Amino acid sequence: MNIAIIFAGGTGQRFSNDNLPKQFVEVSGKPIIVHTIEIFQKHKEIDKIYISILPEYFAYTEDLVDKFGLTKVAKVLKGGATAQHSIYNALKAAEKENPSNSIVLIHDGVRPILDSDVISKNISDVKEFGNSITCTPCYETILISDNGITPKEIPYRRNTYAAQAPQCFYLNEIIAAHEEIQKTNPNYCDMIDACTIFNTLNKQTHMTQGNFGNIKVTTPRDLYILEALLKYRKENEYAIQ
Numbered sequence: 001m002n003i004a005i006i007f008a009g010g011t012g013q014r015f016s017n018d019n020l021p022k023q024f025v026e027v028s029g030k031p032i033i034v035h036t037i038e039i040f041q042k043h044k045e046i047d048k049i050y051i052s053i054l055p056e057y058f059a060y061t062e063d064l065v066d067k068f069g070l071t072k073v074a075k076v077l078k079g080g081a082t083a084q085h086s087i088y089n090a091l092k093a094a095e096k097e098n099p100s101n102s103i104v105l106i107h108d109g110v111r112p113i114l115d116s117d118v119i120s121k122n123i124s125d126v127k128e129f130g131n132s133i134t135c136t137p138c139y140e141t142i143l144i145s146d147n148g149i150t151p152k153e154i155p156y157r158r159n160t161y162a163a164q165a166p167q168c169f170y171l172n173e174i175i176a177a178h179e180e181i182q183k184t185n186p187n188y189c190d191m192i193d194a195c196t197i198f199n200t201l202n203k204q205t206h207m208t209q210g211n212f213g214n215i216k217v218t219t220p221r222d223l224y225i226l227e228a229l230l231k232y233r234k235e236n237e238y239a240i241q
Contacts, residue, residue: 001102002123003094003171004040004072007052008033008109009079009086021054022217023109028230032217033061034068035112035230040105041072043119048074050094051109052086055079084188084197088178095175103127104174105166106194108216113229114166115211122168122208129206132168133195135161136210164210167194177201 008023023033030038033051040046049070053061055078065073075093079086087106094104103126105119118134125132138160144153169177177197181188191197198205213229215222 001047001098002045003098003102003104004046004049004166005052005087005090005094005104005106006033006037006040006049006109007079007083007086007090007106008036009052009054009083021057024057024060025223027112027223027227028234030068031064032112032226033109034064034070036107036109036114037065037070037073038068039112039114039116040107040119041070043116045120045123046072046105048072048094048098050074050090051076052079052090053077053109082188084178084191087194088175091171091175091178094171098171100170100172102171103168104171105168106174107166110217111165111214112217112226113211113213113215113233115214118208118211118214119166122166125206125208126168126170130170131173131198131205132166132208133205134164134166134168134210134214135207136164136212136214138162161207163193163195164214164216165193168208169194177203 024031037049040049049072051061051073053076058076058078061076077089077093080089103123105122122132122134138157141157142155142160143151145151174194180201181191181197195205215225217226
């Protein structure tokens, strides 16, 4: 089984929208989260989708699933205290209903521009290497700083990459990693994503080339970029297979 875990439990504090979390803002006639789910709905290798959402938007999300015919959605779940708690809840729900060696693709609900072949490559790389972290090369110089004022380290740009999503693992292995982290860090402090969890546990991860444009909608400015990307894809008859 190939399972997409979509987490969208954030309130969008950097989005400056007092009324609606960013994942539900409409762009090109659909909420952002629907654009995201449809990527996996339309992909022939994805069998099921689990969605972890803000508790107060649980019923609304279920209505969206019905309205847009998202038939691969197996379950909508209420999110936890943090993004990682929300993901863990979805992973445990998937564990009850699927083989332990299923491949899970953990993806942000506000990353709605993901190429079909990147999903396929991630699945293939998990089978070959054990896991897969979607990455793109950095085209900016990266500064590492402890104080935000002076750089402590400036790695050569050719050695720097941005980790994105999906981040992909065997179901039993990513659950085990979560539970190991929880023993010493129950609040997931600084555990921003699954890649960080694996790295903290000194587990090897494999990098898979992602597509440029796979933006995470974080600020209102990103809406303009997203709208332009969706328009470009439509005009060029881009279809996710």
